Amino acid sequence: MSHDATLADLQAAFPDQVVEHPQGLDFTVVVLPDRLRELFLHLRDKAKLNYLSNLTVVDRPERFEVVYHLYSTIEPGPVFVVKVYLPDKESAHVPSAVPVWQSAYYQEREAFDMFGVVFDGHPGLTRLLLWEGFPGHPLRKDFVNRTYSFDEMGQTLPPEDQR
């Protein structure tokens, strides 16, 4: 199925969920987060986009954007980009894609670690690169990138007799 056919199919199946189709280098569709799980299952099973290659977050002044890069290994072709806008930056929530694509597991953990976006339904949403107790989410634009002393970083050392 070509990407144009996939888009038409998607608009027919989820008429109120596809909000935007920006023109750019890659084939991009902006959808609402409300029925994301069903929409992803539709893309995976009907449109054969069975491989989530990349998942990341963009911090815009007015919103977070979660970006999904989808490919098909059954009918190889160019990338199919799905974006979800999250205007509520204070408590950004989006349904997890792990039940649909296993490869979302670590990428969602990293996105949570770096941006603080919560992926609802993720089986183990903890920080991936940083440690529990790290102050903040460093890839957010409002994170102040100053230097920190070792004591500020909230690292826990093992007790002295166990080192």
Next chain:
Amino acid sequence: MPERSLEHTLSVPETLLPDDLKRNVLLTTVDAVYNWARRRSMWPLTFGLACCALEMIAAGASRYDYGRLGMDIPRATPRQADLLILSGTITHKMAPQVLRVWEQMPEPKYALAMGACAISGGTFSSYAVVQGASQLMPIDIFVPGCPPRPEALINAFVKLHEMLLKQSVKTVEWYAKEPKA
């Protein structure tokens, strides 16, 4: 305190010795023998942190060869090492492991901060990097450079050996019966 080499301490006036001992006994001090041996078998820990580690490896390889200084066995476990070469950027993520390795080393032990990153954080004034190894442990010698050349590292080893020769078992902390207040 002036450097006391083993050869220097051997010049004992011969009149002090009975005749039958003159060709059989050497007199020296505990410090001289002890430091002489320690200086010539200071084993570094096999521990590279970042790009400076490549210069450290070059310093150990055949062209520069710090094995000439008796350091030719980089130990694979901190429990057998005397010298921790902090060769590169210390990230906050790595800092607990660096501390752990340091605390596993038996005394007497020495720490060498190699390169701008280990000295002060270097060019990385960011949330991810410890701004100098001094935040973690006492550093005996700093080697500036980005990265320092192998000659600079070997020069630091020589300076460290000179420092070591000036230590005495009577005054160093790790032989004290009571810890210093």
